[in-house]
Amino acid sequence: MQFNTHSPIYLQIAGYIHDLILNGIWTDGERIPSVRDLAVELEVNPNTIVRTYAVLQEEGTLDNQRGIGYFTAPHAKDLVLKKKREQFIKTELPSLFSSLKVLDIPLEELETYYRTFQKDAQSNENKDETK
Amino acid sequence: MQFNTHSPIYLQIAGYIHDLILNGIWTDGERIPSVRDLAVELEVNPNTIVRTYAVLQEEGTLDNQRGIGYFTAPHAKDLVLKKKREQFIKTELPSLFSSLKVLDIPLEELETYYRTFQKDAQSNENKDETK
Amino acid sequence: MQFNTHSPIYLQIAGYIHDLILNGIWTDGERIPSVRDLAVELEVNPNTIVRTYAVLQEEGTLDNQRGIGYFTAPHAKDLVLKKKREQFIKTELPSLFSSLKVLDIPLEELETYYRTFQKDAQSNENKDETK
Amino acid sequence: MQFNTHSPIYLQIAGYIHDLILNGIWTDGERIPSVRDLAVELEVNPNTIVRTYAVLQEEGTLDNQRGIGYFTAPHAKDLVLKKKREQFIKTELPSLFSSLKVLDIPLEELETYYRTFQKDAQSNENKDETK
DNA sequence: GTGGTCTAGACCACC
DNA sequence: GTGGTCTAGACCACA
Numbered sequence: 186m187q188f189n190t191h192s193p194i195y196l197q198i199a200g201y202i203h204d205l206i207l208n209g210i211w212t213d214g215e216r217i218p219s220v221r222d223l224a225v226e227l228e229v230n231p232n233t234i235v236r237t238y239a240v241l242q243e244e245g246t247l248d249n250q251r252g253i254g255y256f257t258a259p260h261a262k263d264l265v266l267k268k269k270r271e272q273f274i275k276t277e278l279p280s281l282f283s284s285l286k287v288l289d290i291p292l293e294e295l296e297t298y299y300r301t302f303q304k305d306a307q308s309n310e311n312k313d314e315t316k
Numbered sequence: 317m318q319f320n321t322h323s324p325i326y327l328q329i330a331g332y333i334h335d336l337i338l339n340g341i342w343t344d345g346e347r348i349p350s351v352r353d354l355a356v357e358l359e360v361n362p363n364t365i366v367r368t369y370a371v372l373q374e375e376g377t378l379d380n381q382r383g384i385g386y387f388t389a390p391h392a393k394d395l396v397l398k399k400k401r402e403q404f405i406k407t408e409l410p411s412l413f414s415s416l417k418v419l420d421i422p423l424e425e426l427e428t429y430y431r432t433f434q435k436d437a438q439s440n441e442n443k444d445e446t447k
Numbered sequence: 448m449q450f451n452t453h454s455p456i457y458l459q460i461a462g463y464i465h466d467l468i469l470n471g472i473w474t475d476g477e478r479i480p481s482v483r484d485l486a487v488e489l490e491v492n493p494n495t496i497v498r499t500y501a502v503l504q505e506e507g508t509l510d511n512q513r514g515i516g517y518f519t520a521p522h523a524k525d526l527v528l529k530k531k532r533e534q535f536i537k538t539e540l541p542s543l544f545s546s547l548k549v550l551d552i553p554l555e556e557l558e559t560y561y562r563t564f565q566k567d568a569q570s571n572e573n574k575d576e577t578k
Numbered sequence: 579m580q581f582n583t584h585s586p587i588y589l590q591i592a593g594y595i596h597d598l599i600l601n602g603i604w605t606d607g608e609r610i611p612s613v614r615d616l617a618v619e620l621e622v623n624p625n626t627i628v629r630t631y632a633v634l635q636e637e638g639t640l641d642n643q644r645g646i647g648y649f650t651a652p653h654a655k656d657l658v659l660k661k662k663r664e665q666f667i668k669t670e671l672p673s674l675f676s677s678l679k680v681l682d683i684p685l686e687e688l689e690t691y692y693r694t695f696q697k698d699a700q701s702n703e704n705k706d707e708t709k
Numbered sequence: 710g711t712g713g714t715c716t717a718g719a720c721c722a723c724c
Numbered sequence: 725g726t727g728g729t730c731t732a733g734a735c736c737a738c739a
Contacts, residue, residue, distance in 0.1 A: 188325045282433045302413040320728040361731045448620045450587045544695040563673045623716045645723040
């Protein structure tokens with residue numbers, strides 16, 4: 186049995202940046218924080234960020250202009266969305282379905298909970314608007 | 317940002333035992349490995365297993381008889397199933413649904429994948445029978 | 448703070464013998480087990496029993512006839528009863544009363560529970576007779 | 579026969595803390611000694627105190643804030659009082675009543691002693707006020 | 710043999 | 725500083 190297994194920090198940060206892009210916090214083509222700045226913000230060694238940015242550049246999510254800085258790619262959001270969807274369908278769905286099977290929860294029950302979830306989400310949005 | 321998020325080993329082992337019971341590897345009322353034996357098998361300190369077993373006894377999943385050993389409770393499987401279902405609905409479903417929303421996957425699409433999953437599972441079972 | 452404090456075993460055994468006499472299991476003037484026999488029965492070092500019998504002889508509960516053995520005194524039961532009553536009133540009652548005070552339980556409430564206790568005891572006796 | 583009957587130290591300390599709360603020495607919501615400090619004070623291993631505090635937190639008597647310390651719960655005193663009353667009525671009263679029966683002390687006699695006890699207690703209080 | 714408790718000492722995350 | 729966890733090793737009671 187294996188305990189205390191993590192994905193490496195630089196990959197955790199890559200996932201974090203994916204989420205920033207998906208949620209529109211970093212928009213397509215925008216200039217993003219320098220390696221040094223992000224390292225300070227996340228309280229992490231700059232080399233870790235270097236590695237993260239390299240991975241994201243490799244996969245096409247980020248562009249680099251030497252001497253200027255890093256930018257999100259022109260279609261970063263679509264690209265990340267596609268990537269996450271594939272990963273979700275290939276790895277998360279099977280584990281979800283096997284949970285449903287073991288726990289003996291039919292798909293119909295899921296739909297019920299889904300409607301409740303959507304109603305809750307909506308009422309929260311309304312609250313936010315009122316603020 | 318949070319890196320290094322673990323649940324403690326003794327709880328990871330508790331979860332592992334839940335799965336053993338759910339999957340019928342440990343059946344209701346059966347004698348289970350002694351503290352020392354399981355500690356050797358999982359390569360942890362006996363005290364860690366003591367703590368795991370104490371938690372599971374507290375929640376009613378295990379019984380024990382001093383000087384004899386630990387046993388799964390008479391209705392251990394039902395109890396664990398109930399517990400896991402509650403936990404699944406309360407904590408995993410919301411995160412699933414929010415993934416669906418972010419990834420823009422309608423519930424209907426899930427059903428399609430579900431049917432594929434079930435067919436695959438069935439064909440695997442048939443293979444097993446053929447063995 | 449003091450943990451793990453016991454009365455010495457020889458005194459615990461003295462109390463045990465008091466109870467035997469009070470409950471009529473050892474009657475007045477009866478010959479009682481030899482030091483050696485009682486030591487075996489209670490799984491205790493014979494010297495411990497020697498000490499117990501010495502204490503009980505000192506307080507008048509036991510008599511010793513050299514070469515023959517130990518006997519309960521002619522009025523052993525009355526003597527023990529008197530002793531226990533005194534001890535009860537002097538040491539146990541105050542602690543009981545202070546519990547009642549701290550827990551805010553009026554004496555009247557005690558009477559209620561007492562009646563319940565007596566009824567239970569009686570019904571148990573009836574069961575015994577039926578046997 | 580059973581000699582050497584202890585409750586474990588961590589439970590003895592739990593009982594000791596119950597008393598501190600009942601007697602108002604630790605008041606509701608108050609910060610209590612750190613694990614290490616109490617361990618030093620009671621001359622036990624810190625892990626023993628950890629276990630005691632865990633038990634008391636489990637039963638709702640204590641709260642804690644990570645990195646800050648332990649606190650008595652907002653209604654700790656009421657909670658402990660309720661717990662102790664139940665335990666007193668269920669386990670101590672029957673043994674009291676059976677003592678009364680064996681010693682042939684009628685309940686009325688108890689009342690006499692009770693009045694004496696109350697008078698003594700009152701005169702002690704007056705002394706305290708005079709101080 | 711079993712589990713239960715306790716100690717000593719270490720390392721970690723949080724504040 | 726705080727609590728939380730884990731290890732190593734010891735001793736105990738029960739069966």
